[in-house]
Amino acid sequence: xxxxxxxxxxxxxxxxxxxxxxxxxxxxxxxxxxxxxxxxxxxxxxxxxxxxxxxxxxxxxxxxxxxxxxxxxxxxxxxxxxxxxxxxxxxxxxxxxxxxxxxxxxxxxxxxxxxxxxxxxxxxxxxxxxxxxxxxxxxxxxxxxxxxxxxxxxxxxxxxxxxxxxxxxxxxxxxxxxxxxxxxxxxxxxxxxxxxxxxxxxxxxxxxxxxx
Amino acid sequence: xxxxxxxxxxxxxxxxxxxxxxxxxxxxxxxxxxxxxxxxxxxxxxxxxxxxxxxxxxxxxxxxxxxxxxxxxxxxxxxxxxxxxxxxxxxxxxxxxxxxxxxxxxxxxxxxxxxxxxxxxxxxxxxxxxxxxxxxxxxxxxxxxxxxxxxxxxxxxxxxxxxxxxxxxxxxxxxxxxxxxxxxxxxxxxxxxxxxxxxxxxxxxxxxxxxxxxxxxxxxxxxxxxxxxxxxxxxxxxxxxxxxxxxxxxxxxxxxxxxxxxxxxxxxxxxxxxxxxxxxxxxxxxxxxxxxxxxxxxxxxxxxxxxxxxxxxxxxxxxxxxxxxxxxxxxxxxxxxxxxxxxxxxxxxxxxxxxxxxxxxxxxxxxxxxxxxxxxxxxxxxxxxxxxxxxxxxxxxxxxxxxxxxxxxxxxxxxxxxxxxxxxxxxxxxxxxxxxxxxxxxxxxxxxxxxxxxxxxxxxxxxxxxxxxxxxxxxxxxxxxxxxxxxxxxxxxxxxxxxxxxxxxxxxxxxxxxxxxxxxxxxxxxxxxxxxxxxxxxxxxxxxxxxxxxxxxxxxxxxxxxxxxxxxxxxxxxxxxxxxxxxxxxxxxxxxxxxxxxxxxxxxxxxxxxxxxxxxxxxxxxxxxxxxxxxxxxxxxxxxxxxxxxxxxxxxxxxxxxxxxxxxxxxxxxxxxxxxxxxxxxxxxxxxxxxxxxxxxxxxxxxxxx
Ligand code: FES
Ligand code: FES
Numbered sequence: 001x002x003x004x005x006x007x008x009x010x011x012x013x014x015x016x017x018x019x020x021x022x023x024x025x026x027x028x029x030x031x032x033x034x035x036x037x038x039x040x041x042x043x044x045x046x047x048x049x050x051x052x053x054x055x056x057x058x059x060x061x062x063x064x065x066x067x068x069x070x071x072x073x074x075x076x077x078x079x080x081x082x083x084x085x086x087x088x089x090x091x092x093x094x095x096x097x098x099x100x101x102x103x104x105x106x107x108x109x110x111x112x113x114x115x116x117x118x119x120x121x122x123x124x125x126x127x128x129x130x131x132x133x134x135x136x137x138x139x140x141x142x143x144x145x146x147x148x149x150x151x152x153x154x155x156x157x158x159x160x161x162x163x164x165x166x167x168x169x170x171x172x173x174x175x176x177x178x179x180x181x182x183x184x185x186x187x188x189x190x191x192x193x194x195x196x197x198x199x200x201x202x203x204x205x206x207x208x209x210x211x212x
Numbered sequence: 213x214x215x216x217x218x219x220x221x222x223x224x225x226x227x228x229x230x231x232x233x234x235x236x237x238x239x240x241x242x243x244x245x246x247x248x249x250x251x252x253x254x255x256x257x258x259x260x261x262x263x264x265x266x267x268x269x270x271x272x273x274x275x276x277x278x279x280x281x282x283x284x285x286x287x288x289x290x291x292x293x294x295x296x297x298x299x300x301x302x303x304x305x306x307x308x309x310x311x312x313x314x315x316x317x318x319x320x321x322x323x324x325x326x327x328x329x330x331x332x333x334x335x336x337x338x339x340x341x342x343x344x345x346x347x348x349x350x351x352x353x354x355x356x357x358x359x360x361x362x363x364x365x366x367x368x369x370x371x372x373x374x375x376x377x378x379x380x381x382x383x384x385x386x387x388x389x390x391x392x393x394x395x396x397x398x399x400x401x402x403x404x405x406x407x408x409x410x411x412x413x414x415x416x417x418x419x420x421x422x423x424x425x426x427x428x429x430x431x432x433x434x435x436x437x438x439x440x441x442x443x444x445x446x447x448x449x450x451x452x453x454x455x456x457x458x459x460x461x462x463x464x465x466x467x468x469x470x471x472x473x474x475x476x477x478x479x480x481x482x483x484x485x486x487x488x489x490x491x492x493x494x495x496x497x498x499x500x501x502x503x504x505x506x507x508x509x510x511x512x513x514x515x516x517x518x519x520x521x522x523x524x525x526x527x528x529x530x531x532x533x534x535x536x537x538x539x540x541x542x543x544x545x546x547x548x549x550x551x552x553x554x555x556x557x558x559x560x561x562x563x564x565x566x567x568x569x570x571x572x573x574x575x576x577x578x579x580x581x582x583x584x585x586x587x588x589x590x591x592x593x594x595x596x597x598x599x600x601x602x603x604x605x606x607x608x609x610x611x612x613x614x615x616x617x618x619x620x621x622x623x624x625x626x627x628x629x630x631x632x633x634x635x636x637x638x639x640x641x642x643x644x645x646x647x648x649x650x651x652x653x654x655x656x657x658x659x660x661x662x663x664x665x666x667x668x669x670x671x672x673x674x675x676x677x678x679x680x681x682x683x684x685x686x687x688x689x690x691x692x693x694x695x696x697x698x699x700x701x702x703x704x705x706x707x708x709x710x711x712x713x714x715x716x717x718x719x720x721x722x723x724x725x726x727x728x729x730x731x732x733x734x735x736x737x738x739x740x741x742x743x744x745x746x747x748x749x750x751x752x753x754x755x756x757x758x759x760x761x762x763x764x765x766x767x768x769x770x771x772x773x774x775x776x777x778x779x780x781x782x783x784x785x786x787x788x789x790x791x792x793x794x795x796x797x798x799x800x801x802x803x804x805x806x807x808x809x810x811x812x813x814x815x816x817x818x819x820x821x822x823x824x825x826x827x828x829x830x831x832x833x834x835x836x837x838x839x840x841x842x843x844x845x846x847x848x849x850x851x852x853x854x855x856x857x858x859x860x861x862x863x864x865x866x867x868x869x870x871x872x873x874x875x876x877x878x879x880x881x882x883x884x885x886x887x888x889x890x891x892x893x894x895x896x897x898x899x900x901x902x903x904x905x906x907x908x909x910x911x912x913x914x915x916x917x918x
Contacts, residue, residue: 071311080249080310092247093240095438097388098471102847105388133240142238150234153811156819157653158237159388159438165238184855191847193388193439194653195822197858199815 054084055126060135064089068122075106075117077125078132093133093162097191104190107163107170108132114170114189133162136169144210145169148203156194163190168204177208214706214768216806216870223734224666226867228811231658232672233436233651242436245408246468248394254283255310256457256467258450259302259317260476261295264538264840265329265344268293268302272321276305279319281312283461286453295324296344296511297538298841299476301449306457306465329538331835333483333508336535345511345536352506353513353534366500366527370491372567373500378488378556379901380884382508382833383481383826384474385545386852389438391478392468393451395458403455404431407447408468410440411690412650415447416682422452423459434650434680441823442544443479444652445690475845479543480833482507482515482534484552490525492564496578501528507552508535509542518553522620523561523579538840539833544692546820547877550621551827551884558619558885559900562892566605572889573598573618584868585620588779588801592618595799595862596781606896606916614796616783617889621881625874626774627698629767631688635664635707636762637715641750643668645707646678649688649700654876655812656696660704662808667708669732669749694874698772701808701872707765714761715752722755723747773871776803778878780821782859782886786894788913791906793829793891795859798883804865805873817863817879824883826853829903 057064057077065084066077075096081089094117097105106117109131136143145168148154155161164187171178171186178186183204192200219226236242273285288301295302303320307313328342335341336351344351367373387408394406403423407415409432416432423430437444447455454467469478486505493499498520507515513534520528565575573589580586592598601616608614633647645664651657657679661672678684689699716727716737723730725739737752739745781799786792798821807813830851834843844850863879884902892898897912 069311076310079247080255088249090249091240092243092249095244095246095388098847100471100846100848103388133238137239142235146235146238149238150230153231153234153815155231155234155237156655156812156815157388157439158233158242158436159244161237162240184858188855191388191852191854193386193441193823193852194815195819195853196815197822197853197855198818198861201855201858 053123055123057122057125057130058128059091059130060132066122070121070123072122073118074108074120074122074125074130077122078108078117091132091134095159095162104163104167105160107166107190109166109170112173114167133166136165143169144207145172145203148207148210152199152203152206154196154200154203156196160190160192164192164200168207171204172208172211176212178204214770216771219870222666224662224672225808226806226810229658229662229672229809231655231812232661232677233657244389244436244438245392245394245406245434246389246438248406248466250394250396250464252463254306254308254457254461254463254465255313256304256306256454256465257310257313257317258288258304258453258473259320260473261298261300261302262841263295263324263326264298264331265327266295266324267327268295268322269325270321270323271303273303275319275321276316279312279316281308282316283307283463284457285316285320286457286460288449288453297540299473299540304453304457304467306461329840331537331539331840332837333485333506333535333537335837336508336537344538348536351536355531355533357531359529361527363500363502363527363529367491369493369499371494372564373489373491374560374563374567375489376560376563376900378486378559380484380552380555380827381902382483383545383831384833384850385441385443385479386850387439387441387443387474387478390469390471390474391444391448391450392466393447393454394464394466395455396464397458397462401425402429404433405451405455406433407451408437408444409434410444410650410652410692412680412682413648413687414445414690415451418446419451419455423455428685432682437650437652440652440691441546442548442692445692471847472845475833475850476842477540479545480510480540481545481548482509482542484515484517484556486519486556488556488560490560490564492568496568496570496575498523498525498564498579499527501525503530505532506535508537508539510537510539512541514542517549519556521553521557522622523557523576524581539835546823546880547623550623550881551824554619554621554881555884555888555902559888559898562617562889563898576618576620580620582622582777584777584803585779588777588866591864592779592781592799592801595864596783596797598781602893605893608894611789612785612787613894614783614785615890615892615894616781617886617893618779618781619882619885619889621778621878623694623776623878623881624774625694625698625776625878627695627702627772627872627874628689631699631703631767632686633700633703633707633765634686634762635704635711635765636760637711637753638760639753639756639758641753642676643670643674644676644678645704646684646686647688647700647704648679648682648684648686649696650680650691652691654691654696654816655809656700658812659697659701659808663701663704664708667705667712667732669734669736694876694878696874697808698872698874702768702771703765705765705771706768707763710763710765711761714763719752719755771872773805773869773873776805776873776875776878778802778882780882780886782883782890784887784890784894786891786909788895791909793904793909795825795857795887797860797862798886799862799864800879801864801866802875802879804867804875806870807865807867808872810865813865813875814863816875817865818861820877820879821861821883822853822858824880825857825887827902828884828887829857829905832903
């Protein structure tokens with residue numbers, strides 16, 4: 001590879017990495033593999049072969065027609081999507097927190113089942129009913145889960161709250177009278193850094209009673 | 213003298229009141245910085261170093277600039293400059309979509325010449341280690357030495373001594389909303405920034421200096437923010453970059469850190485290693501303490517910790533220093549220096565007590581001069597059932613063994629000057645309270661409403677609280693040091709009291725009575741000497757005619773107090789086959805002063821306990837000494853507490869007086885020692901290095917057997 005070609009194909013040059021890494025010697029063989037891998041993937045995605053498609057999504061009982069790339073996630077449509085009429089979808093309740101299915105901050109219901117919207121491609125959400133946290137309440141009437149979250153202070157900064165609300169609704173749809181262990185299990189895919197868990201458990205118990 | 217009045221007189225203060233922001237937060241309507249969508253918004257990303265130490269040889273942005281959809285590429289370093297840790301900024305891109313920004317980063321060419329690095333304390337202190345800070349001699353800072361009394365004489369009096377090394381690793385903040393900003397310029401000379409920050413005015417002042425704008429031409433807004441824990445006080449490189457990119461592109465720019473960057477560069481709690489020798493007399497007096505310790509705050513210093521902690525030692529000598537490593541710099545993290553100090557001290561206390569053949573609680577009582585904590589020891593011991601504790605550590609039968617432990621903590625949180633606030637009563641009866649503080653999840657918005665509503669006989673929901681915006685020009689300090697409530701509450705209280713006084717002055721003549729004879733009831737105002745003369749709040753404010761009443765408040769020393777004591781008791785169950793530690797119960801007895809809102813205070817105590825639990829059992833930044841990279845910069849391998857880890861938590865709001873104090877930080881302190889001591893009590897082997905993971909438990913058990 002000529003110097004010029006190399007420069008165009010990787011973001012961090014191979015030369016510098018092959019010089020050896022730090023105080024260890026083993027690493028020299030490990031690190032470049034990772035980085036070059038990255039760079040090659042990058043190349044594949046940045047040619048002008050990116051194609052888009054127009055898809056229809058049903059979100060909170062409303063239809064949206066949106067142009068997406070194959071790689072566009074459902075979460076990015078919800079948060080940043082602009083429909084073909086130029087209107088912003090702007091459903092920012094679901095949050096991207098980890099971007100890899102580890103935190104539940106992006107949880108939405110797809111045909112009634114909780115899923116991580118960061119892990120689902122927008123194209124795969126076609127033909128399905130998507131409910132975000134914005135669609136959980138019935139107009140101005142809050143869902144019992146939402147009422148109970150407020151009552152028990154099951155939120156502090158509130159950044160994780162939309163994910164927990166949606167997961168709790170999904171749990172109670174499946175299991176009308178969960179035990180504490182079942183609540184923990186049902187919400188184990190969600191993370192809260194402020195540490196609201198004890199009051200979330202209380203809230204789900206209260207909501208369950210209310211929904212009986 | 214101003215006061216909060218008697219508890220029996222309070223209708224709202226000290227009660228359990230739900231949050232004003234609750235509805236917005238459970239419906240997804242609450243807008244965080246990360247949720248701000250502006251017309252024409254561009255998305256920005258930062259290219260970061262993947263190596264721990266390097267010199268930049270060449271940086272070429274041209275291919276990224278050519279990518280369709282890219283609006284600006286900004287170098288954040290240059291040839292000849294050094295990169296000193298993984299994650300350090302190289303360049304930034306602003307593009308039409310986040311995906312395009314991602315693509316553009318891959319087109320940036322950077323040639324680096326790697327330098328030798330060190331990412332662990334041991335490597336940094338090793339003979340011949342590469343020097344990584346130009347302004348230090350070697351990788352250690354000059355030690356801070358402190359001596360009180362006569363340590364040698366102390367040891368000669370000691371009946372027992374313990375020598376041990378305690379270690380806590382680097383912990384990261386893991387704010388669920390990563391650090392970030394949305395920046396938008398109006399022309400060349402007005403900058404609006406939505407910031408995920410703990411210090412709206414701090415960010416405003418920083419940006420005004422940075423962009424050479426008058427302070428009143430920068431507006432910073434933080435309506436809601438998703439966690440800071442001490443790491444979000446300034447705009448940082450990412451904030452400056454967002455504003456700069458917005459300036460260049462003349463478009464609003466959103467720049468949020470990735471989860472990985474959040475772990476790498478957005479702050480962390482430094483590590484701590486202590487070598488301690490301590491002695492106690494036969495009758496249980498802590499008599500001598502000698503400690504040498506260090507910690508790493510990455511490339512920065514600031515790795516301090518408390519030692520000795522809480523308990524009184526007459527004769528002590530301490531020596532501590534910072535170790536520089538090629539890693540992102542530390543930032544304040546929830547009670548900086550305290551949890552790690554408490555872990556070491558509480559472990560040490562138990563080790564000494566055991567040598568003395570004394571109950572560890574008794575040993576604490578002898579050495580703790582704090583009266584509040586003395587009362588808390590009694591209450592907490594009752595709550596947990598301390599009498600059930602194993603007298604002989606590790607003596608339980610069966611595979612799963614139970615144990616109990618205790619730990620202590622101390623914090624300031626007395627608030628300070630620097631807050632300005634305004635309370636307005638409008639003729640239509642509506643009320644506004646405005647100040648420049650910010651709600652980082654603690655519930656200050658609701659606390660403000662409670663104070664004003666109490667004063668006016670209204671409901672908290674009837675008070676429009678405007679905070680998190682520098683626009684109204686009413687500064688308040690950053691939310692740190694558990695200072696927010698104690699700083700803000702007195703000013704709000706005096707503003708509301710002044711507005712009430714004004715209202716009374718205006719309406720007294722109209723009601724043919726005197727100001728002194730007027731009282732506030734629930735939704736009403738009445739004449740004290742003639743209870744039949746009652747008019748509603750709205751009728752009263754209607755008498756104002758066209759003019760609203762607006763009063764500002766002032767700082768009042770008498771309404772707040774610093775110094776909070778805390779004690780926690782833990783009961784754990786250790787599976788001796790898997791090494792798994794399950795915390796069954798924590799009793800947290802937390803001195804709170806006057807809890808304006810008991811509900812959100814309990815939330816904060818729960819939150820502190822859970823963060824302390826994470827630090828004790830789960831959390832650790834793992835650096836690879838061979839590659840210089842963090843191995844767990846995500847939320848799967850960096851494990852924070854999840855639902856399964858949550859024990860039964862009994863949060864006891866221990867209100868000792870009627871003055872406001874802060875409670876955000878202190879509850880995360882005593883948890884570490886309580887759990888670590890409970891683990892020892894369960895299995896009879898001590899683990900002196902956090903986190904107490906199954907591998908360490910199993911290794912310790914195997915060594916005990918051998
Ligand atoms: S952002 Fe989707 S699971 Fe974390
Ligand atoms: S409430 Fe802040 S992360 Fe859960």
